[in-house]
Amino acid sequence: MKENFKNIKVIGFDADDTLWVNETYFRDAEQEFAKLLSQFETPNKIDQELFKMEMKNLPLYGYGVKGFVLSMVEMALELSNHTVSSKTIEKILDIGKAMINKPVELLDDVEHVLKQMSGKYKLILATKGDLLDQERKLEKSGLIDYFHHIEVLSEKESNNYSKLLKHLEIEPSEFLMIGNSLKSDILPLVDIGAYAAHIPFHTTWQHETVSEQSATSADYLTLNSISDILKYLDE
Template sequence: MEVDYSNIKVVGFDADDTLWVNETYFREAETKFGKLLEGYETMNTIDQELFRMEIKNLELYGYGVKGFMLSMVESALELSNNRVSQATIGEILNIGKEMLRQPVELLGGVREVLRKLSGNYRLIVLTKGDLLDQERKLERSGLSEFFQHVEVLSDKKEENYLHLLNHLQIDVNEFLMIGNSLKSDVLPLVNIGAQAVHVPFHTTWQHEEVKVNEDDYKYLKINRLTDILGYLK
C-alpha cells in the first residue's frame, strides 16, 4: 500500500501487544481459571461465562487485570451456584496477582523503532487499562525516555481520540497511530481523519475482534513494528 506520511509530526503507540506482551498472560490465566472450575462446568462453558461477565462488567470496572480478577470471582460464584470454596477464590486472586507481577517482555524491535523515530517525531503512548498497572509496566519497560506524553484512556473510541488530540493541541492531519487492534487503534483514527498503522499480534481478545472490508478503510498493515521504519524517516 502506498502511503504518504510526510505531514506526520506526532506518532502515537498503543502499549499492550504493540510495545510489550500482554494478551498472552490473559489466555494463560483463563486456562488456569478453567482448570479450577472444571468440576462445575465444561471448559468451553467456563470460557464463555467468563467472557460474558467481562463484557457485562466493562462499564463498571473498565479494562485491565483488576477488572478481569473481579470478573473471574463473579464467574466462579455463578458457575458453582455460590458453592466455590474460599480456597478457590484465593487461588483466583493469586492468578490475577501473578498477572500483575509479570515482567515486561518487549516485542521485537521496539527499542530500535522508538530510538530512531524519537529524533524526528513527537512520540506518545495512548493505551487503555488500569492506570496503576499501565504506569508500572511503562516504568519497568525502560521506554519512558522516548515518550513526551502518556495517556491511559478509559476507552478508545472516536470521541476519546478527538478529545485527547484537541487537549494536546495535535492536528488530526499530523497524527499517526500505531497499534495491534483494528477496533481500538486503527478504525477510530481513520474515521476521524487521522492516519493509522495495524501491527497484528498473534492473539486477540474476543472483544477486540472485528471484521471489516479492508477496501473500505485506508490504513497501513505491517507484519512487525520494525517495518514502520520503511515509511517513517
C-alpha cells in the same frame, strides 16, 4: 493507503501487544481458571461465560487485570451456585497477582524503533486499561523516557482521540497511530482523518475483533513488524 507521512508531527503507540506482550497472559489465566472450576463446567463453557461476565462488568470495572479478576470471582460464584471454596477464591486472586507481577516482555525491535523516531517526532503512548497497572508496566519496560505524553483512555473511540489531538494541538493529518487492534487503534483514527498503522498480534481478545467488511474497507497501513514503519517514515 496513501503512505504519505511527510506532515506527521506526532506518533502514537498502543502499549499492550504493540510494545510488549499482554494478551497471552490473559489466555493463560483463563486456562488456569477453567482448571480450577472444572468440577462445575467444561473449559469451553467456562470460557464463554467468563467473557460474558467481563462484558457485563466492563462499564463498571473498565479494562485491566483487576476487573478481570473480579469477573473471575463473580463467575466462580455463579457457576458453582455459591458453593465454591474460599481456597479456590484465594487461588483466583493469586492468578491475578501473578499477572500483575509478570515481567514486561518487549516485542521485537520496539526499542530500536523508538530510538530511531525519538529525535524526529514527538512520541506519545495512548493505551487503555488500569492506570496503575499501565504505569507500572511502562516503568518496568524501560521505555518511559521516549514518550512526551502518556494517555490512559477509558475507551479508544473517535471522540476520545479527537480530544487527545486537540490537547496536543495538532491536526489529524499530523498524527500517526500504531497498534495491534483494528477496533481500538486503527479504525477510530481513520474515522477522524488521521493515519494508522496496524501490526497484527497472534492473539486477539474477542472484544477487539471487527467484521471483515470493517477491516477491509478502511484506509490504513498493515505492517508485518513494528520496524517496517521506518521505511515509510524515511521516504
